[in-house]
Amino acid sequence: MRPIERDLLRFKEIVRGEVKKRAREFLTREELFGQVEGRLVSIPLPQLELPKIVYGEPLGEDLGLGGPGTESLGPSGHVPVAELELEEFLDLMGEALRLPRLRPKGEGEVTEEAFRYTTIARKGPRGLRHVRRTLKESLKRALITGEYRPEAPLLVPEREDLRYKAPRSKPRPHAQAVVLFALDVSGSMREEELRLVKTLSFWITLWIKRHFPRLERRYLLHDAEAWEVTEEEFFRAREGGGTRLSSALLLAEEILKRYPEAFYNRYLYHFSDGENWQGDTPQALEALRRLLPTLALYGYAQVQGPYGQGRFLEDLKEALGKEEGLAATEVHGKEDLPLALRRLLGG
Amino acid sequence: MRKELRRWAEILRERALAEGLSFPPVLFEEVGPEEMAMLAAYGGFPRRYSHWRFGSEYLRYRETYRYGLGRIYELVANTYPVHAYLLKGNTLLAQKLVMAHVYAHADFFHHNLAFKPIPKDMEAEMAHHAAFVEKAMERHGARSVEEFLDLALSLENLIDPHALYIQRQAGEDKEERPPDRLQVRPYLDPYVNPPPAPPKEAEEGASPIPLPPRPTRDILGFLARHAPLAPWQKGILEIIREESLYYVPQVATKILNEGWATYWHTRLLLPLLSPEEALEFAELQAGLLAPHGFNPYRLGYLLLKEVEERWDKGRFGPEYEALPLGERLTYERPTGLGLKQLFQVRTVHTDLSFLDSFLTPEFALRQRLLNPEELPRFPEAKKALLFRLTNGSYPIVELVDANYGNRGEILLEHAYEGVELDLKKTQAVLENLYRLWGRPVHLKTVVGGKETLLSAGS
Numbered sequence: 001m002r003p004i005e006r007d008l009l010r011f012k013e014i015v016r017g018e019v020k021k022r023a024r025e026f027l028t029r030e031e032l033f034g035q036v037e038g039r040l041v042s043i044p045l046p047q048l049e050l051p052k053i054v055y056g057e058p059l060g061e062d063l064g065l066g067g068p069g070t071e072s073l074g075p076s077g078h079v080p081v082a083e084l085e086l087e088e089f090l091d092l093m094g095e096a097l098r099l100p101r102l103r104p105k106g107e108g109e110v111t112e113e114a115f116r117y118t119t120i121a122r123k124g125p126r127g128l129r130h131v132r133r134t135l136k137e138s139l140k141r142a143l144i145t146g147e148y149r150p151e152a153p154l155l156v157p158e159r160e161d162l163r164y165k166a167p168r169s170k171p172r173p174h175a176q177a178v179v180l181f182a183l184d185v186s187g188s189m190r191e192e193e194l195r196l197v198k199t200l201s202f203w204i205t206l207w208i209k210r211h212f213p214r215l216e217r218r219y220l221l222h223d224a225e226a227w228e229v230t231e232e233e234f235f236r237a238r239e240g241g242g243t244r245l246s247s248a249l250l251l252a253e254e255i256l257k258r259y260p261e262a263f264y265n266r267y268l269y270h271f272s273d274g275e276n277w278q279g280d281t282p283q284a285l286e287a288l289r290r291l292l293p294t295l296a297l298y299g300y301a302q303v304q305g306p307y308g309q310g311r312f313l314e315d316l317k318e319a320l321g322k323e324e325g326l327a328a329t330e331v332h333g334k335e336d337l338p339l340a341l342r343r344l345l346g347g
Numbered sequence: 348m349r350k351e352l353r354r355w356a357e358i359l360r361e362r363a364l365a366e367g368l369s370f371p372p373v374l375f376e377e378v379g380p381e382e383m384a385m386l387a388a389y390g391g392f393p394r395r396y397s398h399w400r401f402g403s404e405y406l407r408y409r410e411t412y413r414y415g416l417g418r419i420y421e422l423v424a425n426t427y428p429v430h431a432y433l434l435k436g437n438t439l440l441a442q443k444l445v446m447a448h449v450y451a452h453a454d455f456f457h458h459n460l461a462f463k464p465i466p467k468d469m470e471a472e473m474a475h476h477a478a479f480v481e482k483a484m485e486r487h488g489a490r491s492v493e494e495f496l497d498l499a500l501s502l503e504n505l506i507d508p509h510a511l512y513i514q515r516q517a518g519e520d521k522e523e524r525p526p527d528r529l530q531v532r533p534y535l536d537p538y539v540n541p542p543p544a545p546p547k548e549a550e551e552g553a554s555p556i557p558l559p560p561r562p563t564r565d566i567l568g569f570l571a572r573h574a575p576l577a578p579w580q581k582g583i584l585e586i587i588r589e590e591s592l593y594y595v596p597q598v599a600t601k602i603l604n605e606g607w608a609t610y611w612h613t614r615l616l617l618p619l620l621s622p623e624e625a626l627e628f629a630e631l632q633a634g635l636l637a638p639h640g641f642n643p644y645r646l647g648y649l650l651l652k653e654v655e656e657r658w659d660k661g662r663f664g665p666e667y668e669a670l671p672l673g674e675r676l677t678y679e680r681p682t683g684l685g686l687k688q689l690f691q692v693r694t695v696h697t698d699l700s701f702l703d704s705f706l707t708p709e710f711a712l713r714q715r716l717l718n719p720e721e722l723p724r725f726p727e728a729k730k731a732l733l734f735r736l737t738n739g740s741y742p743i744v745e746l747v748d749a750n751y752g753n754r755g756e757i758l759l760e761h762a763y764e765g766v767e768l769d770l771k772k773t774q775a776v777l778e779n780l781y782r783l784w785g786r787p788v789h790l791k792t793v794v795g796g797k798e799t800l801l802s803a804g805s
Binding site: 048052056083 | 385388389394395397398399400401402403405406407410477493497500501502503504505731734735740741742744761766767768769770771772773775776779
């Protein structure tokens, strides 16, 4: 390996270490949210810059020679940038935040065509020549024509003896998943709480997608009634009104009917302040009892400010706390995010 | 193509020599983009010591090229013979332009006085440094050497840029070089010369000579001599210092050097262009001289052209200087001294003195850097630009006392010129210094308009 490649590897190693160290910080870095749709994530890591005694402000010049541009004079302090594949980035985050691996629940039905070199053909490129099979054909021919002499077993393959490895498409079962986010917009969620919800659902989506590349996303809002919305509306929406958690669960049940549990890993996430209407809780729990066995996970996050008085979390834990597939947690602020994320993913 | 390139290298060399340039042999080598990225990361050399910083730079250059955001056409190393790298796959015209450009750089390295004391065998020297660091890594562990390099590199600008130009009188600096020692490369010193005898009891205690005898900017050198470090650590400090000093004149002549090379590739190539090539040449030239960002090629080239014109038309001397601005713009007295003056400028100036001498209000007006009504702010603007070119845009810091308060602490002083320091980074550097020195380190500077003492370790 060339020395520079070694330096590069070492740099990447340092970057990975730094990303892991700062995983909690990245969790709430919203400028990341935009990029992760792509394949590469690039994160400036000014912490890796070697410190030097420098001026605290860029030295300007006032002669219209161009402002700070591509070619700048003076200390060429380029902030090191980490460029990571999205998958690698997620794995580092997952490792640092101890996020659980998600296991597919049963085989999915949807099949994926995958080419495998499992058959033999008479024509093909030289690189795929199958030596053993070619010699076998040669031997057969030699035996038939009587050219073969055991004391001098020389085989000379001829054109018709040549055999090649050839591809065959093979259906492969592929696990798929659907994730449904329900958000309580009953008015007690403030901007800050909504931001927490956004952050959580963003990372949840990424993490599920990391395990199930075929992921469908659905969103619904609810107060006393529930209705389905698009992703953008989901994050923008603010309504008012009372809270009936059951409305969301019933609609979720309806939507999920289109994703039969036999073929889908179904994830349902529910964000609410937990201030459910008196009398609705039994109904909600009833709906959940029906839903829970069919889901990979039901994640309930009670997001509330300092004066929140929601008690659905307690009711939920009391009634269904022992059930598998229930992931309930409480979020009060940014600092709860790492733990909440882990909990909501079933860890 | 190879043969064609070689032919053109020869043609251009002869033209350059005929026009008055002179330079040592130049070796051209065509390299691919990855290798070019490596060479750029390594500061123009094929081998450097191992450090992740080079990996980071390498990645940046490689990605810049890959995303088509910029390409490095050429790299020249100031060595004997001069090594020049051309980017493989460029058009013949681009390579011709680059080769002419390189000959002018070679001429500049060879003649400009700032490069006088720079060793011409730096390629081998850098390779020695690499071997030294590798050996240290084998012996002391890659991680501990890397950690030390991180410390040392954060001090790489704490050198005296004039160190190579100063010739001290014998005995002027007693502490600098004790007698009875073989003169070798500093980093070899601990291996060649025995360690000094331990002080006799009577000599212990306060030394009558203050340390350092006078304030010094050569902080890296001072640490290499006096900090309580292992020989390999001192060796690394010397390496960093030596390499920093090597780059000093390159940083200090960026505008002039690029301007000079651009002036010459234009002059050498223009008469040789075929009609088909003219358009491509114009395109390349326009890209090179584009006025976005602070473009040293553009400023250097325009200013040299201005100097040539002025000395061709006799726009110099006391009589001219005495004229009011308006008349200076049209003054003419045929002298034809332009080229001669250019050669002199290339020999004696660095960017700072070059701009100080020739960046005039007339030039600013002619190049539309300023509107006539903005002229009153020209002196201020020029001052800001010159300040930016001073000391490679780094603050000037001196080591004043290594026994501050008689406690063996280091006192540094920032020569405050109206711009304050980046406190976070400065503090980090002070912490690094403290780790090297083992005793508290202080820096006198100005923060928020008030004189302040920043400290680490106390």
